[in-house]
Amino acid sequence: MLQKPLDSAYHTDYDFSIRILKVRYDLMILPVAIEWKSDLSISQNVKILEIPWDYLQHEVKDRGSYLLVLKLEKEKFIEVGRLGKLMFQKGYYIYVGSAMSNLRARIERHRQKRKKMHWHIDYLTHVADxxxxxxxxxSQRQECEIAQSLSSILKSGPPGFGSSDCLCLTHLFYSEKNPLQTETFHNVLQRFRMRHP
Ligand SMILES: [Zn+2]
Structure with a gap:
């Protein structure tokens, strides 16, 4: 039995979503919404949901935006291309970017520590812990809007970082604590992941 929210799984499990789209005419897929009662038992109320196939057909593609959460265990001076030598406090750095094709390959490139320095973020991924x-x-390029939202809940990083081609102050944000453990961060993430254009 599949137990994934079909409507949003494509953000995290792209292969699963592509497979589901391919086999949808051969399988009977019955998504249901279940409800927990206050004692954590499952309520008898079960709602049959509809899968927005047309929407998914259009949106489940290897493109979009991404956040990188990088950790620095110690304060460091880092030379960031033309921005020069900058001091980075220890803590968490959240970067927002986009790739309107080959999103997975782009993220994989960021994950590699050894690479030719091309973007500002490369100087940080190179030394991150x-x-x-x-x-x-x-299907929409949302990176600047995401940056705007992050700027209201996180401290802004160095001006111009990752934002040479847009009007944003920066595409890098800072948090002393792990942002994944904060509700405000998850709220922003969910808002963009669940938004239907
Ligand atoms: Zn921007």
């Missing part, structure tokens, strides 16, 4: 990628698949 921890790396986590969070894809937000979409």
């Amino acid at each position: 921890g790396f986590l990628s969070i894809p937000i698949r979409s």
Whole structure:
């Protein structure tokens, strides 16, 4: 039995979603919404849901935006291309970017520590102690909007970082604590992941 939210699984499990789209005429797929009661037992109320196939057919593609969460265990001076030598406090850095094709390959490139320095973020991924990628698949380029939302809940990083081609102050944000453990961060993530254009 499949137990995945079909409507949003494509952000995190792209292969699963592609497979489901391919076999949808051969399988009977019955998504249901279940409800937990306050004692954590499952309520008898079960709602049959509809799968928005047309929407998924259009949106489940290897493109969209991504967040990188990088950890620095110690304060460091890092030379960031033309931005020069900058001081980075220890903590978590959240970067937002986009790739409107080959999103997975782009994220994989960011994960590699040894590479030709091309983007500002390369100087940071090169020395970071921890790396986590969070894809937000979409047919729309949402990176600047995501950056705007992050700027309201996180401290802004160095001006101009990753934002040479847009009007944003920066595409890098800072948090002393792991942002994945905060509700505000998850709220922003969910808002963009669940948004239907
Ligand atoms: Zn921007």
